[in-house]
Amino acid sequence: MPTYLSAQALEDMKKELEYRKETERWEISEKILHAKEMGDLSENFEYQTAKEEQALNETRIFDLEAKLHDYVLVQDEVGAKQIGLGTTFLVETEGKQKTFSLVGSSEANPIEGKISNESPIGMAFLGAKPGEDVEFEAPSGSIKYRIISLS
Template sequence: MSDISYYTPEGLKKLKDELKQLETVDRPFITQQIADARDKGDLSENAEYHAAKEEQGHLETRIAKLKNIVSNARLIDDSKVDNSKVYILSKVTIENVKNKAQMEYTLVAENEADLKEKKISIDSPYGKGLLGKKIGDIAEITTPNGILNFKVINISR
């Protein structure tokens, strides 16, 4: 089953670069490790061989997952996104209704989320709570610590 995900050009490039690294650098390296370990003799007691085979399995799983993600990725045309509501790629300023603390986040695809860069996933509790809200709306966000209320102060790109 394929899940279409939306990405910025930078986010999609990052995924493609990782896939290229895994296929062109990491895969040949592990293949060489397996060949070197095989040359050492009895495979039944060769820990290096078994470790390399296990690492190869993890690598091939990651490559398959990334290929699936890239094949179902769609670029977002930022010029056609409505600025009156919070959508993916919206930069939204929110205010905690209780303590009046303001925060600014950009909503992105799950694979692009990075809290240090103030990019949150649209699939996170905050992202889900903010999607579709307009300036002045109150977003109820369910967190492990309970329900938090945030007022949408500004929406931009």
């Protein structure tokens, strides 16, 4: 399944991948080399920590490369008539207005109002138009939103 990315997320991922491959790898290998010089590796906390850090870094590199190998670039649609990937929209619920952006799962950050197209709320908003009501089931119960506008 492809990863849906905005142009900014694509650029950020490429930068992170380059940093992890060219800088982070080298820094971790230096830590491992330094820890090896300290002697017995079986009880060497610095060595074990550096090896764990190396494994996490390599896992992240693998993850980034996989996402960058199979992605779909999502363009912001100016003048869109319904909510789709890349759309930023204003909603109202219980008299309060909120702004959301519908993004791919790798960009999702609910605190910033970026909701995944794969989440229950994201799937509920997908295809909705201004003036429509959207309802979805949250753990706390049913939540209803009115779509105010798209931008």
